[in-house]
Amino acid sequence: MATPSPSLQSVHVYPVKSMAGSSPGEAAVEPWGLAGDRRWMVTGRDGRFLTQRQLPRLALGAARGLPGGGVRISGPGAAPLEVPVPDPVRRGTVTVEVFRDKVEAVPAGDEADAWLTAFLGVEARLVHMDDPAVRRPVDLRYGRRGDRVGFADGFPLLLTSAASLTALDALIAAGEHPDEAPLPMNRFRPNVVVAGTEPWAEDGWRRVRLGEVAFRVVKPCGRCVVTTTDQRTAERGREPLHTLGRHRRGATGLVFGQNLIPEHPGVLRAGDPFEVLD
Secondary structure, X not given: OOOOOOEEEEEOEOOEOOOEOEOOOEEXXXXXXXXXXXXXXXXXOOOEEOOOOOOHHHHHOEEEEOXXXXXXXXXXXXXXXXXXXXXXXXXXXXXXXXXXXXXXXXXXXXXXXXXXXXXXXXXXXXXXXXXXXXXXXXXXXXXXXXXXOOOOOOOOEEEEEHXXXXXXXXXXXXXXXXXXXXXXXXXXXXXXXXXXXXXXXXXXXXXXXXXXXXXXXXXXXEOOXXXXXXXXXXXXXXXXXXXXXXXXXXXXXXEEEEEEEEOOXXXXXXXXXXXXXX
């Protein structure tokens, strides 16, 4: 039987950083990421970003994009709320922080803030990135001048490999915490998942093509405690960090997946061919 050609297995969009997203059949690629991906973010009163790192309960919240760029947020025990795109002229902007980056964002308003505060049990605010073309550059140690990103951790897209997850699951099953394998891919919150490649082959990629779009592969993704959080229950375990620490420790931390920067716009569709260019 012929081996299937490498392909794009799935596409994932997360409208609100650290909340559950959706897996559409296709998505437009913009210079700063997939259309609608991580254009919204939760912050504390001080403007610092809040994610599942501090609040694993964010995993139980879901966000779906609405026509025009708005978002519908929902979660157990809370009535869904539709949040329109806030007007930066009327609302103005506030300075928020994502890691070391200070970014101007538009407050979503009191209703969204009250919903998040009640759902999370801490004072929280929702903000929107109105113009990613000017708001946040990528780290120039890995990107180029003019490269931009929304509220993702650092780069426009994150790629993971189905074969590498299978290999990681085998390592976990053979290790100290076999009861935690296999892990679902949603622990790693990728934008694109490729199938039909060799395990860990992504370590050597420099440029790839997914369907009609070429990407630079700029940095392995260092993983954090979010990967130990069950996205269905918000409960934390020990894996995959324990096993990544033993087998996948790199210069940027415990690595799984690769960060991408698109070379041009286009559309990605599940089932698109995948090709390593360099």
